[in-house]
Amino acid sequence: MNLLLPVSLAVVLTTCSAQILIQGEPVQLSLGDQVVGGKMDADVNRKDVKEIADFATSFLSMEKNSAISLVKVVKAQTQVVAGVNYFITIQIQPAGCTVDCKYEECEVSIFDQEWTQTRKVVNSSCKTVSPSPHPAVPLGSESENLEDEDVKNAVNFAVEELNKKSNSLFRANLIELQHAKKQVVAGLKYRLTFLLGDTVCRNNPSKSGTDLQACPLSDPHRTQVCHATVWYKAWETPQYKLLDSKCELKQAAGQKKPLLGGDGHDLCHMGMFKEFQMKHGKFYDSPQEEDQRYKIFCANVKKAAEYQAQDQGTARYGVTQFSDLTEEEFKAYRSKPWDLTPMADMKMAAPLQGSFPKSFDWRDHGAVTPVKNQGACGSCWAFSVTGNVEGMWHNKKGNLISLSEQELVDCDKVDQGCEGGLPANAYKQIIKLGGLETETKYKYTGHDGSCHFSKSLAKVYINSSIAISSDENQMAAWLSQNGPISIGINAFAMQFYMGGISHPWKFLCNPSKLDHGVLIVGYGQKGNKPYWIIKNSWGPHWGEKGYYYVYRGAGVCGLNTACTSAIVDA
Incomplete structure (x- = not known):
């Protein structure tokens, strides 16, 4: 005969046996010695019994107003009613106790009605048992069965948490659980060792919980060994917490281990690279590219250390937003080598006589706009020119206006936009166009575009331009009396x-x-080191808040060889 039971409970009876679904799991029953509707023995390792035991432990912890840990489920019975009655005997101990512990054995009755999400303790009683009659689960760590469902749940949780924290575009999946230890301490702590591998699937929430069949490995030879500690507390929400984790690339079979020290490898590691990715928002299209970028990154870290060792000043060199770029790729943020021929016909500024201030900064006088970012477009020349014009206009007309570099990129037909240009040409083109629009009206896009300059929208004009002496004392004197100076420089040390x-x-x-x-x-x-304050166009997070401080008086990196300025009449 068939009995109809509410929602999650269904029983199929024959003359000698029955199968019951409890919380969706089939449980085979023998009816020879059982009374239908009476209590039935249950496997203490069954998933629903473990869940009920955790619930009971949470209840007892609140009732005693102190944290306790579940040591063992001793016995369990179930009774099918309008729901399920659970009768369990559990052993508990004070959370965190390892020496001279007080053990208790508790009998707890719990009613569970899944379809109404009702679960409550009907009654409970505990008695002290010392020493524990059930030493099967020691208080320290013990090796666990890797096929145990609780262990699997813990490692799957760790994998999902590592994917959430990862900066990679691609999901990492579990390849193999290698080792697991469990410790009873205010819940359960699992210490896990497992292998992870990058997959072909994107790392996003929709792929959560997928296995290697759904998301196969992109490179079976590129794996990581991970160590993680997961804390499970049945009475808290969420129940799982990742306490710590560490993953390292697994050395391929046959690969020789490098000698310790002497090769600079200790300057760079995967953790440093991951931190760099997170800080600068670096994402790559494949695990292979990520691997290649890591190699470039490490080579650049070593190169930065060499710069540091060779520098004659006080400069600090290290990891910047350009640290994953090759030297060739970094050229996109500069321009082609400058041909200074167009400067030949520029009028030279008259020599200045007398003294000049020991220090001067046009930022203190409101003549400098915030640091801008040219992006991967070789338009540095345009930013140098607009910065100069902004300062000169402020000093002659009394107001600071942020001007459009994109106008020069698009409309200066003598220079080459994102491929490079020269300030000497740009001044002439501004005069020819009829002025510069504002940054707001003619917005920067970072790539070559068609010119849509409107003379009616121009807010600033210039009258002419001038070349400035390469003598650095003359440069300082001119700057302090007139305004910021547009210059060219060798960007060797700037990456x-x-x-x-x-x-x-x-x-x-x-x-x-x-x-x-x-x-x-x-x-x-500063001390015995005179310096120039140079505004760059790589954003405020580069250098010293977007600025480059360079030794003054030695023509460092050619900074004194192409000095120019626009002229704005009063």
Whole structure:
């Protein structure tokens, strides 16, 4: 006969046996010695029994007003009513106790009605048992059965948490659980060792819980060994917490282990690379590219350390947003080598007589706009020019206006937009166009576009331009009296610059090979080191809040060889 039971309960009876579904799981029953509707013995390792035991432990912890841990489920029975009655005997102990512990054995009755989400303790009683009559689960760590469902749940949770924290575009899946230990301490702590591998699937929530069949490995030879500690507390929400984790690339079979020290490998590690990715939002299209970028990153970290060792100033070199780029790729943030021929017909500024301030900074006088970002477009020359014009307009007309670099990229037909240009040409083109629009009206896109300049929208104009002496005292005097100076510089040391006064050797930073346009906005001296304050166009997170401090007085990296300015009449 068939009995109809509510929602999650269904019983199929024959003359000698029955199968019952409890919380969706089939349980085979023998009816020879049982009374239908009476109590039935249950496997203490069954999933629903473990869940009920955790619930009972949580209840007892609140009732005693102290944290306790479940040591063992001793016995369990169930009774099918309008729901399920559970009768369990459990052993508990104070949470965290390891020496002279007080053990208790508790009998707890719980009513569970899944379809109404009702679960409550009907009655409970505990008695002290010392020493524990059930030493099968020691208080320290013990090796666990890797096929145990609780262990699997813990490692799956760890895998999902690691994917959430990962900066990779691709999901990592569990390859193999290698080792597991469990410790009873205010819940259960699982110490896990497992293998992870990058898959072809994107790392997003929709792929959560997928296995290797659904998301196969992209490179079976590139795996990580992970160690993680997961804390399970049945009475808390959420029940699982990842306490710590560490993953390292697994060395391929036959690969020789490098000697310790001496090769610079200790300057770089995967953790540093992951931190770099997180800080600068670096995402890659495949695990293979990520691997390649990591190699470039480490090579650049080593190169930055060499710059640091060779610098004559106080500069700090290290990890910047450009640390995963090759030298060739980094050229996109500069321009082509400058041909200074167009400067030949520029009028030279008259020499200045007399003294000039020991230090000066146009930022203190409101003549400098915030640091901008050219992106991967070689438009540095345009930013150098607009910065100069912004300062000169402020000093002559009294107001600071942020001007459009994109107008020069699109409309200056003598220069080459994102492929590079020269301030000497740009000044003439501004005059020819009829002025510059504002940054707001003619917005920066970071790539070459068609010109849509409107003379009626131009807010700033210039009257002419001028070349400035390469004598650095004359440069300082001119700057303090007139405004910021547009210059060219060899950007050799800038890819890894983080701060301080940069002073690379001349043989490393050739002064005749200018490839980057910047803006000198001031100068000063720290100790015995005079310096220039240079505004760059790589955003405020590069260098010292977007600025480059360079030794003054030695023509460092050619910064004094292409100095120019627009002229704005009063």
